[in-house]
Amino acid sequence: MLTFLYNSYVRRHSFSIEIPLEKLPLPGYPTNPVTIGDHIRKRRMDLGLLQREVAEIIGVTESSVWNWEHGVEPELQYNPRIIKFLGYIPFDCPDDTVGRLAWYKRAMGMNLDHLGEAMGRDPEQLSDWLSGRHNPFRKNREKIELFLENQKTFLLPEKRR
Helix, strand or coil: CEEEEEEECCCCEEEEEEECCCCCCCCCCCCCCCCHHHHHHHHHHHHCCCHHHHHHHHCCCHHHHHHHHCCCCCCHHHHHHHHHHHCCCCCCCCCCHHHHHHHHHHHHCCCHHHHHHHHCCCHHHHHHHHHCCCCCCHHHHHHHHHHHHHCHHHHCCCCCC
């Protein structure tokens, strides 16, 4: 609300005019972000940052940020820094065990070798499970659940913003 005051010393009357102002969103502002790039653009615009400044924060080139904001999916290795910049995880966590494992892998920016090392599993076996070529047997599902339970502090899925 913007208020103008007018005081006239000649006629001794005053009045005010109130003009309601609406803040219009900037062009390209994603009101309902879907992609990671949309989430980055929204956060960047909320903070009033340039793509160059976001690139410095995340540790990539300005063209990487531009590409992400225009539909290119970031490489896995950048996901942890993007999540830190956003302040939340921009993708949903599935309810099933293998889906949560894939979500964890993505959020942590891990490749199959790193995930296999962290879990004490063969990356090829993990690839079979995550691709859907094979389903883990009950005993392996329990081991996955135990692994994810031990990662609980990071795994608490946050709501999209």
